[in-house]
Amino acid sequence: MCLFFQRLNIDSKPIKGFLLDVNGVLYDNDPNGVGCVIPGSVEAFNRLYVESQIRLVTNQSMCTRKHLAEKLKKLGFRVNEEHIFMPVPEAKRYIKTHDLRPHIFVHNGIAEDFKDLDTSNPNCILMGDAQEGFTYKALNTAFRILHKMNHPLIITLGCGKFYQRKDGPCIDVGSFARVLEYASNAQIIAIGKPNEQFFKAAIEDMGLTTDEVVMIGDDIVSDIGGAMKAGIRSVQVRTGKWR
Numbered sequence: 262m263c264l265f266f267q268r269l270n271i272d273s274k275p276i277k278g279f280l281l282d283v284n285g286v287l288y289d290n291d292p293n294g295v296g297c298v299i300p301g302s303v304e305a306f307n308r309l310y311v312e313s314q315i316r317l318v319t320n321q322s323m324c325t326r327k328h329l330a331e332k333l334k335k336l337g338f339r340v341n342e343e344h345i346f347m348p349v350p351e352a353k354r355y356i357k358t359h360d361l362r363p364h365i366f367v368h369n370g371i372a373e374d375f376k377d378l379d380t381s382n383p384n385c386i387l388m389g390d391a392q393e394g395f396t397y398k399a400l401n402t403a404f405r406i407l408h409k410m411n412h413p414l415i416i417t418l419g420c421g422k423f424y425q426r427k428d429g430p431c432i433d434v435g436s437f438a439r440v441l442e443y444a445s446n447a448q449i450i451a452i453g454k455p456n457e458q459f460f461k462a463a464i465e466d467m468g469l470t471t472d473e474v475v476m477i478g479d480d481i482v483s484d485i486g487g488a489m490k491a492g493i494r495s496v497q498v499r500t501g502k503w504r
Contacts, residue, residue: 274472277473278473279314279476279477280316280317280460280476280477281306281476281477282318283317284319284321284424285424285425286478286501287336289425289426290425291426291427292427292428295332295335296427299500306339306340307338310339310340315340316463316464316467317340317345317346319347319454320420320421320454322367322368322419323368323370323371323390324368325370325373326342326345326349327342328370344466346459346462346463348389348452348453351452351462352387355452356385361384361414362378362380362381362382362383363375363380363386363387363416364380364385364386364387364402365378365380366387366388366391366394367418368390368391384414386407387418388403389418390419390424391434395432395437400440407445413446413447413448414450415438416450417435417452418452420435420449420451420483421433421435421480421483422436453483454483454487455484455487456487459487460487460491461491471492474494475495476494477495477497477498478495479497479500479502479503480501480502481497
């Protein structure tokens with residue numbers, strides 16, 4: 262795991278825990294398989310996991326937390342499912358708290374997680390990384406729903422521009438959300454990184470404070486920038502999106 266230290270103040274409090282991104286840090290997604298492990302990441306992660314506290318913070322929105330934990334274990338990472346933080350639970354809480362009825366526009370791998378939501382007469386769009394589901398027909402259906410609203414709203418599971426896959430970079434949900442935002446003058450609310458509360462929820466789960474934790478990621482905006490805004494020291498890896 263090749264690291265690039267980004268404003269890591271050695272005079273700060275001792276490091277007691279780590280937040281880690283997943284894709285681009287531990288492995289690269291593989292459209293034809295379980296994933297491609299980044300050299301050295303399994304050994305580094307498993308050592309940290311034993312010697313410190315770790316929480317995985319990912320905007321992954323193509324599979325459930327259980328499925329992601331199973332994938333990581335197959336790749337050699339010794340991780341507990343409850344130590345993985347993903348946007349779906351927080352998005353559901355937000356939707357229910359604000360009495361929203363979403364049109365679900367997500368990958369089939371997580372559609373089951375939203376079956377308990379009221380989707381009648383939608384008053385917002387919920388978007389995740391739908392991959393091949395981002396067709397003209399699907400995007401136009403979402404646009405037409407937004408076009409009818411007085412205050413069009415898009416809720417996204419993360420809002421990244423792109424992510425790295427084994428076969429090359431791939432457009433992420435944020436780019437497709439911006440298309441709909443432009444067409445309908447919608448407001449976008451992003452759940453997940455770089456939202457400050459997303460980082461803090463994982464830190465609170467460890468029983469630590471922001472100045473006792475380091476974020477490790479490959480995305481300069483959602484990982485590094487988001488962590489720094491939340492007062493968390495950050496380290497950028499020279500893998501994944503790093504250029």
